[in-house]
Each structure stands twice: as structure tokens, then as C-alpha cells.
Amino acid sequence: MMVRRATLIGGVLLAAACVEQVSAPGHCPSFCPSGQIEIVDTVLRDVISRDSTFRGYVTALHSPFLLAADIPGFVDGRPIVRFNGFGQRFVVSTADTGAILGADSARLELTVARRDTGVHNLTLAFYRLPITIDSTTTFADLAGPFTDSLVKRVNLDTLLARPGRKDTITGDSAVVDTVNHVLALSLKFDTTAARYVGTDSGTVAYGVRVSADSRASIAISKTLPWQWYLRVDSAGTPVARKPAQLGYAFASFVSDPPPPPVDSTLAVGGVPSARSILRIAFPRFIRDSSQIIRGTLTLVPSAPAQGAPSDSFVVEAHTVFTDVGAKSPIILDVTRTDTAVIRVGTSDTVQIEVTNLLQFWASDTTRATTLVLRAKEEATSFSLIRFYPSVAPAFRPVLHITFVRRFPFGQP
Amino acid sequence: MTRVARVAVLVLLGPALTGGAVAAAQDSQFGIRGLGTPGRWESVRSRSTGGAFAPFDPLSPLTEAPLADVPQLTANAMESASYRDADVSGTTSALRATRFPLLNVAGRVNRRLVVGAGFTTYLDRTWDVTLRDSTLLRGALERYTDEVTSDGSIADLRLAAAGRLSRRIALGAGLHLLAGSTRETAERRFDDTTFHTVQQLAEVRYSGVGVSGSLLLGVAPGLSVIGWARADNRLRATVADTTSAETDLPRMAGGGMLFSPGPSVRFGGSVAWRGWARAGAGAFDTWSWSAGAEIGSGRMPFRFGARGGQLPFGPGPTAPTEFAVAVGSGRAFAQGRALLDVGVERLERRGGGLTERVWTALVGLTVRP
Numbered sequence: 001m002m003v004r005r006a007t008l009i010g011g012v013l014l015a016a017a018c019v020e021q022v023s024a025p026g027h028c029p030s031f032c033p034s035g036q037i038e039i040v041d042t043v044l045r046d047v048i049s050r051d052s053t054f055r056g057y058v059t060a061l062h063s064p065f066l067l068a069a070d071i072p073g074f075v076d077g078r079p080i081v082r083f084n085g086f087g088q089r090f091v092v093s094t095a096d097t098g099a100i101l102g103a104d105s106a107r108l109e110l111t112v113a114r115r116d117t118g119v120h121n122l123t124l125a126f127y128r129l130p131i132t133i134d135s136t137t138t139f140a141d142l143a144g145p146f147t148d149s150l151v152k153r154v155n156l157d158t159l160l161a162r163p164g165r166k167d168t169i170t171g172d173s174a175v176v177d178t179v180n181h182v183l184a185l186s187l188k189f190d191t192t193a194a195r196y197v198g199t200d201s202g203t204v205a206y207g208v209r210v211s212a213d214s215r216a217s218i219a220i221s222k223t224l225p226w227q228w229y230l231r232v233d234s235a236g237t238p239v240a241r242k243p244a245q246l247g248y249a250f251a252s253f254v255s256d257p258p259p260p261p262v263d264s265t266l267a268v269g270g271v272p273s274a275r276s277i278l279r280i281a282f283p284r285f286i287r288d289s290s291q292i293i294r295g296t297l298t299l300v301p302s303a304p305a306q307g308a309p310s311d312s313f314v315v316e317a318h319t320v321f322t323d324v325g326a327k328s329p330i331i332l333d334v335t336r337t338d339t340a341v342i343r344v345g346t347s348d349t350v351q352i353e354v355t356n357l358l359q360f361w362a363s364d365t366t367r368a369t370t371l372v373l374r375a376k377e378e379a380t381s382f383s384l385i386r387f388y389p390s391v392a393p394a395f396r397p398v399l400h401i402t403f404v405r406r407f408p409f410g411q412p
Numbered sequence: 413m414t415r416v417a418r419v420a421v422l423v424l425l426g427p428a429l430t431g432g433a434v435a436a437a438q439d440s441q442f443g444i445r446g447l448g449t450p451g452r453w454e455s456v457r458s459r460s461t462g463g464a465f466a467p468f469d470p471l472s473p474l475t476e477a478p479l480a481d482v483p484q485l486t487a488n489a490m491e492s493a494s495y496r497d498a499d500v501s502g503t504t505s506a507l508r509a510t511r512f513p514l515l516n517v518a519g520r521v522n523r524r525l526v527v528g529a530g531f532t533t534y535l536d537r538t539w540d541v542t543l544r545d546s547t548l549l550r551g552a553l554e555r556y557t558d559e560v561t562s563d564g565s566i567a568d569l570r571l572a573a574a575g576r577l578s579r580r581i582a583l584g585a586g587l588h589l590l591a592g593s594t595r596e597t598a599e600r601r602f603d604d605t606t607f608h609t610v611q612q613l614a615e616v617r618y619s620g621v622g623v624s625g626s627l628l629l630g631v632a633p634g635l636s637v638i639g640w641a642r643a644d645n646r647l648r649a650t651v652a653d654t655t656s657a658e659t660d661l662p663r664m665a666g667g668g669m670l671f672s673p674g675p676s677v678r679f680g681g682s683v684a685w686r687g688w689a690r691a692g693a694g695a696f697d698t699w700s701w702s703a704g705a706e707i708g709s710g711r712m713p714f715r716f717g718a719r720g721g722q723l724p725f726g727p728g729p730t731a732p733t734e735f736a737v738a739v740g741s742g743r744a745f746a747q748g749r750a751l752l753d754v755g756v757e758r759l760e761r762r763g764g765g766l767t768e769r770v771w772t773a774l775v776g777l778t779v780r781p
Contacts, residue, residue: 022439024498024505026543026558030727030764031441031500033541033560037600037610041549293608355608402549402607407598409614410649410656412447412692 035408039293044399047281051390051397053267054326055259055274058379061135061252063271065113065219065380068124068210068253074306075255075382077217077271078146078207080133082250083226085202090232090241098233100202104240105171105229106194111221112156112183114381116310119212126152126193129205139256146207151193156183182221196230203249217308219380224248255382265302265386266373266397268315269342273378276387277328278371278397287362290403295358297338297371299350299387300395307344307383314339314376315385317352319360323368330372336360339376342385350387358401439509441498441766442732444539446725447647447659447691448566451513451533456490456776460740460755461704462717464680467626467638467668470528471516471778474666475640476584477628479526479574485519490753490776499767509538514776524575534568535647537594555603564594566618566647580630590620590647590661620647620661634672641665660690662697662724676713678706688724696731698722704738715740715755723761732763740774751778 026032060067066079092098115122128149129142159167159174160183166173171188196202210216225245232241259270266276278297286292297317307313317338320328340352354371361369375383388395443449452459453474458466470478471488489512496507511533518528543558569591574584593615600610622644629637644661666684673679681703689697704717716739726732740755753776761768 020510021506021508022538023540023542023559023561024441024507025503026541026560027500027503027766028543029445031444031541031766032543033562034445035560035598037558037560037598039547039549039600039610291610291612293602293610294606353606359608400550404600404610404612407596407612407614408656409596409598409612410594410616410651412445412657412659 035411037407038405039402040290040405041402042400044283044401045396047283047399048278048397049281049390050279051266051276053262053265053274053276055262055267055270056272057275057374058271058273059135060254060271060379063253063379064222064377066208066222066251066253067217067219067255067271067380067382068208069215069217069255069308069382070209070211071215071217071308071382075257076139077253077255077382078139078142078209079220079251079253080129080137080142080205080207081224081248081252082129082131082133082203082205083246084249085196085200085204085246086228086230086243087201088198090230090243092232092234092239092241096234098235098239100196100198101231101233101238102191103194103196103228103230104191106189107171107227107229108185108187108189109223109225109227110185110187111223112185112218113221114219114310115183116217116308119214119216119310120157122156122210122212122216122218124154124156125150125209125211126154126187126189127207127209128193128195129207131200131203131205133205134250135252137252137254139254139258142207142254146209151206152187152189154185154187156185159185194228196228202228205250215308217311217381222248222251224251264389264391266299266389267384267386268373269313269375269378269381270384271379271382273375274384275372275374277323277325278373278390279323280369280371280399282358282361282369286401286403287365289406290362292355292358292362292401292403294400294402295354296400297352297354298398298400299352300397301347301350302386302388302395304347305342305344305383305385307381309344311381311383312341312343313381313383315342315350315352315373316376317354317357318372318374319357320368320370320372323370328368328370328372330374342383344383350385354399439494439496439507439536439538440723440761440768441500441539442723442726442761442763442768443536444541445727446695448535448537448725450535450686450724451568453514453532453568455488455514455516455778456740456753456755456774457706457715457742459757459774460715460717460738460753461680461702461706462719462736462738463700463702464668464682464704464717464719465670465678465706466702467640467666467682468628468636468670468680470518473514473516473530473532473568473570473572473586475626475628475638476528476572476574476586476624477582477626477638477640479518479528479572479584480576480582480628482518482520482526482528484780485517486778486780487515487517488751488776488778489515490774492772492774494770494772496768496770499769500765511536518572526574528572528574529570531567531569533565534590534592535566537562537565549607554607557601559599559601560597562594562596564592564616566590566592566620568622582628584626584628586624588622588624588642588644590618590622590644593617614651616656617650618647619650621645622661636670637667638670639665639667659692662687662690676707676709680704680717684721686724691724694727695724696722696726698724698731711744713742715742723763727764730763732761732766734759734761736760749780751780752776753778
């Protein structure tokens with residue numbers, strides 16, 4: 001009996017419990033807490049100092065793309081690529097090899113990863129280059145071959161306009177990947193353009209120039225399968241052989257003029273890529289006792305961003321593990337990275353929301369309060385922007401911070 | 413396990429097992445801007461009589477002298493569930509809360525001395541305020557939603573002793589430790605998500621001490637009067653070991669009369685003054701009164717009562733007022749070793765343009781092993 005009654009009592013208690021709804025619209029100030037959320041918005045004009053630019057982080061050789069550009073007054077970029085061959089002999093059967101007599105043709109699979117679809121008469125011109133090209137080769141070194149060694153020219157607009165995007169005469173074809181927004185080209189090099197020279201071990205090198213009605217700029221993926229169609233001597237009889245595809249042995253690009261020297265401006269982008277480092281004297285009263293809800297870094301370009309219109313790029317602001325100057329290791333964490341898009345040709349003030357970084361510094365006061373500005377994908381375009389440095393008083397970088405003071409908890 | 417231990421476990425764990433908040437009383441929007449909403453310090457039996465019996469109820473922690481009449485080890489606890497409509501400027505918010513505002517254990521040490529210990533709610537600080545507004549930031553009007561919350565209360569931990577000096581006079585005294593905490597948050601969400609959400613929180617701890625005393629007189633057969641007084645010092649609020657506020661707490665005094673013309677009829681009345689104006693701006697000294705009766709046998713009496721008075725915190729130049737009526741009953745089980753008290757209270761508070769109407773269901777359990 002006692003147990004039943006205790007159960008009854010417990011049931012009543014349980015049924016009455018667990019009802020909680022205490023949220024109500026505030027009618028201030030009469031029926032609101034005396035403390036209020038206090039927001040402060042301030043522009044810090046002199047907290048950025050010791051800013052400088054360094055160049056050479058990602059070079060043309062290490063770029064994921066081969067950049068071809070013809071932007072008068074800014075840059076002339078030309079990809080160069082070398083394919084090593086199979087040597088002088090080729091395996092014709094399991095027990096025999098034969099001398100490679102030559103090549104009927106070759107085919108290059110080429111992917112244009114970025115192009116301006118508004119540019120007309122986009123044309124690729126292929127030049128035979130010395131097979132000695134390497135990472136030390138300069139634009140000037142190849143001036144001759146790029147003048148007199150034209151082996152093939154492809155007008156992409158014409159090719160794309162053909163039925164099936166195939167040129168039955170030249171053997172070229174194209175596929176437009178609308179999902180990945182790339183253009184895949186399959187280009188045939190005839191026996192004249194693709195000469196298999198046994199004494200060179202079959203090594204060939206080519207350079208690419210791009211041209212268009214207006215400023216041309218494309219990025220070619222570094223996936224460049226090269227397919228030889230060889231003639232091999234098999235017991236005195238020439239036979240055709242299709243060996244395995246070859247990848248490039250060397251791929252890079254050269255450009256002219258060479259990158260301008262680093263000056264007092266804060267440069268970001270270009271090839272080799274430039275980064276700018278800004279040291280910020282983060283005020284202690286904000287860092288220690290406030291919650292930052294928005295921080296904006298304002299940068300004034302010293303000149304319009306240079307490049308092709310299609311080469312707008314993203315500038316990232318990172319912080320660093322430790323500030324050791326040019327080689328400061330940056331923290332590659334998307335939650336602590338802020339970005340801004342740079343439109344080529346415009347000289348508008350650039351504003352980068354750096355709230356994540358400021359909050360990171362506030363949460364860990366041992367961190368160096370150093371910002372590194374770099375292009376999101378370095379050396380993937382020639383685009384470059386320069387900002388006024390902190391030594392230019394009227395246009396120096398400024399930090400606009402919106403923060404909240406500590407709420408007066410515990411006060412009646 | 414002894415009977416005493418079983419009782420202690422039952423009374424102490426019962427409220428916790430139901431999953432509600434411990435040591436909190438009925439909230440009020442009037443308490444948001446002040447220190448909080450003062451607790452009632454009344455058992456279900458007393459509250460069902462409008463609070464009129466509280467000064468004479470040994471299980472209501474308002475006074476100590478009635479403890480002298482506790483015959484044996486006794487423990488009680490109560491639960492309240494309130495359903496509150498807060499009406500301001502035509503906008504009504506439906507609010508509800510469940511609280512466990514009272515737990516007491518008392519027992520006789522020897523023939524003359526009874527001691528008791530327990531807790532009740534001193535100030536309730538549970539509320540949640542949302543606000544929609546806008547502010548000019550960076551040259552643009554930014555709309556936002558604020559939510560400021562406080563969850564917790566300040567408990568009054570009482571250690572009391574009482575004894576009968578004679579058949580007509582009982583004297584009691586108590587030491588009160590005020591302790592509690594609130595988890596407070598302040599959040600602002602901007603419509604423009606470029607501005608990150610403001611989120612701040614703090615654990616605020618409260619502490620203070622007080623003393624009280626009471627004198628119970630048997631004036632005549634069936635007629636008793638009581639007087640009591642209490643003084644609390646300062647309420648210290650600390651955030652992260654730093655004192656954020658110190659607030660003077662009130663002096664209090666009150667008295668009551670209980671008249672029992674027969675064994676199954678009791679009438680009571682009480683009055684109390686509390687000097688809350690010491691707490692600072694926006695606080696008022698308050699008067700409160702109550703009157704009620706209990707009719708019926710000890711196994712299942714009928715109780716009713718009313719009370720009125722003022723609230724210590726509110727906007728404007730005068731203190732908000734309140735008025736309540738209550739009814740209730742009780743039932744003894746297990747040869748009188750267990751008592752279940754139930755009650756319902758209807759309360760209305762007014763002041764500063766706010767009207768609160770509250771239904772409160774009360775359940776109390778008393779165990780005498």
C-alpha cells in the first residue's frame with residue numbers, strides 16, 4: 001500500500017515537473033536587465049606597421065598551370081614543355097626490338113582550365129623549342145625559336161564552331177566540359193610538326209603563344225599526355241606502333257617583362273608569387289576584454305590591379321605560426337583565413353574581412369599578430385595588385401574593428 | 413539504513429529525481445531589473461492559507477520559534493508549477509516554470525531544544541528576455557535580436573534552533589547563509605551575418621549571511637501571537653572570482669496571530685515589513701499581509717486564504733503590488749507518517765504597465781518516520 005502511494009506521489013511530481021518557458025519579449029528599459037550589450041565601432045589607423053613585400057614563393061616551374069598570355073603593356077607569357085622520347089629503338093615483339101624510323105604523327109591532349117569566353121579568335125601557336133630547355137631558360141633565350149619555328153596554329157573559336165568540334169583536315173578536336181568549365185583539346189601534330197629524332201632519343205620541346213582580338217590569357221592544366229605514332233623497323237619492314245602515352249619531362253612558362261622588383265608598395269599575386277606581411281599592434285583593451293564581432297582590413301591600391309579581365313583573383317589573409325619575416329610559416333586553416341576578391345582593372349579600395357583572424361588572436365594571446373596577404377592560388381595567373389604601405393599616411397592600411405565590451409554580469 | 417536516513421534520502425532526492433531546478437521560486441518580470449524575485453518561505457500548507465499560517469508553521473522557514481513544537485524528526489519538501497501570463501502594452505507572453513523552492517528537516521535534540529536545517533529560495537533570478545532592435549553601425553542600420561538570460565537563484569540555507577522557555581513562550585533563532593549561482597548569457601544576432609554573433613556568458617556566484625529570531629507567545633488557550641525579525645547583510649556577486657556587485661539586503665520584521673476556536677478550525681493573519689529600499693535605486697520597502705483559515709480534521713483539512721502587498725523591484729516611483737488567493741488541502745498517509753499537501757494559488761501583480769497573472773499548483777510532501 002505504501003509503495004503504491006509513493007508511486008502515485010512520484011507520478012504526480014513527475015507530471016508537474018519539466019515545464020519551463022521563461023523566454024519573453026523584452027520591454028526595455030522597465031523590464032529588461034540593467035546591463036546592455038555595448039558595441040564599439042572604431043577605425044584603428046596606426047596599428048599596422050613594419051609592412052613589407054616578398055616575392056618568389058611559387059615560381060612558374062611550381063605553378064599548377066602553364067600560363068599563356070598576351071596582354072600588351074603588362075605581360076607576354078609563353079608555356080614551354082619538353083617530352084622525353086623512347087630512345088632509338090623500340091620493342092616490336094617479346095623477343096625483338098627495332099630501330100625507330102620516325103613518327104607518322106603525335107597527339108597532344110591539352111586542357112585549358114581557364115579562359116575568357118568573351119575573347120574572340122583565341123589562337124594557340126606551337127613552336128618547336130630546343131630540347132635543352134629547363135628551369136633556367138628565360139624568355140629572351142627563346143626569342144629566336146618563338147620567331148621562326150612555328151609548327152602548328154589552332155584557332156579555338158574556329159575549332160569549336162566546327163560540327164562535332166572536330167577538324168577533319170587537321171585532326172584536331174575539342175570537348176567543352178560545362179561541369180568543370182574546362183576545354184579539353186586533342187591536337188594532332190603531323191610528321192613535320194612532330195619529328196622523332198633518334199639521336200635526340202626522341203625528345204621534343206614545344207612552346208605555346210596565345211593570341212586573340214583583345215587581351216588573351218589562358219591557363220593550361222599541367223596534365224599533358226603526349227601520344228607518339230611511330231614507324232619502327234621490324235626485320236626490315238616498317239611497322240606502325242602506338243606506344244604508351246608520355247607525360248611531360250619539363251613544363252613551365254616564361255614571361256616578359258620579368259617581374260618588377262619589390263618596392264615599398266605591398267604587392268600580392270603575380271609570378272613568381274608575391275606576398276605582403278603586415279604587423280598589427282593589436283590593442284590590449286580589445287584583445288583582452290572584448291569580443292570582436294567584425295574586423296575589416298582596408299587597403300588602398302596604388303594602381304589598378306593588373307592582368308586580364310578573366311584573371312580576377314582572390315586575396316587571402318592568413319596569420320602565421322611565428323613571425324620570422326619572409327619565411328614566416330602561415331597557418332593554413334580555413335576557419336582562420338579571410339578573403340577578398342580582386343577585380344582586375346579596378347582601383348577600388350579593397351576590404352578584407354579579418355574577423356576570424358582577430359578572434360583567433362584574441363583567443364590565443366601568444367600568437368604573433370602578423371598578417372600575410374597572398375593570392376589564394378599563387379602563380380596561377382599573372383594578375384598582381386599593389387597597395388599603399390603604412391609609410392603612406394594618407395592611404396595606409398587601416399583596421400576597422402567592431403567589438404563588444406564585457407557584459408556587466410552579476411549587476412542588479 | 414535507519415528510518416531517519418531513509419527519510420532524509422527520500423526528501424532530498426525526491427525533487428532532484430523529477431529533473432527540475434532546485435531552490436527556485438516563482439519568477440516575475442518585476443525581478444529582472446532588480447535583484448530578483450523574492451521567495452515565499454512558506455510550505456504548501458501555509459501557502460494554501462495565503463501565507464497567514466507561515467509564521468506559526470514549523471515547516472515554513474519564515475520563523476524559528478514554532479520549531480519548538482516539532483514532536484519528532486520531520487522533513488518536508490515542495491514543488492510548484494506556475495503558469496504565468498505577463499501582459500505589457502497589450503502584448504501577452506505565456507510563461508511557465510517548475511520549481512522546488514523548499515526543503516526542511518527538523519528534529520528534537522532533547523526535551524527543550526529542536527534544531528532544523530534546510531533551504532528555501534531567497535531570490536529567484538531565472539528569466540529570458542528577447543529584444544528586437546536596430547543600431548547604426550558603419551553607416552548602415554543593422555537589425556539584431558538580443559537575448560539576455562539568467563538561470564538560477566539564491567538560496568537561503570537556514571540552520572535554526574528553537575526551544576520552549578515555558579508552556580506559553582517559545583523562542584527561536586536562525587543563521588542564514590545565502591548562496592547560489594546563476595548562469596547568465598548575453599547574445600546578439602545580427603541579421604547581417606557579416607557581423608558575428610555576440611555570445612557572452614558568465615557564472616555569477618552569490619553569497620551573504622543573515623540572522624533571524626522569533627518569539628511565539630501563547631496569549632490564551634487557542635490564541636497565539638508571534639513576532640519575528642531578520643537582518644541580512646550584503647549580497648556579494650562574484651564573476652570569475654571578482655566581485656562584480658555588493659548590494660545591501662533588507663532588514664525585515666513581521667508578526668502574526670493564530671486563533672483556534674476549536675480543534676478543527678484555525679484562523680490566522682500575518683503582516684510583514686521588508687526594507688528592500690536598501691538594495692539601491694529601483695527598490696522599495698514593502699508591506700505585505702495575509703489572512704487565511706484551515707477547517708477540517710487533521711486527515712484532510714480544507715485551507716484557504718488571501719494575501720496582498722508590494723513587490724520590492726519595479727519601474728516607476730512606486731512599488732508594484734500583488735494580490736493572491738489560494739486554496740488547498742492535505743491528506744495523511746501511513747498512520748500520519750506521510751502528509752501530502754496540495755494547493756492552488758491565483759496571483760495578480762501590477763505595476764509600471766505590466767500585469768502578471770499567475771496560476772500556481774503546489775505539491776508538498778511531509779514525512780515523519
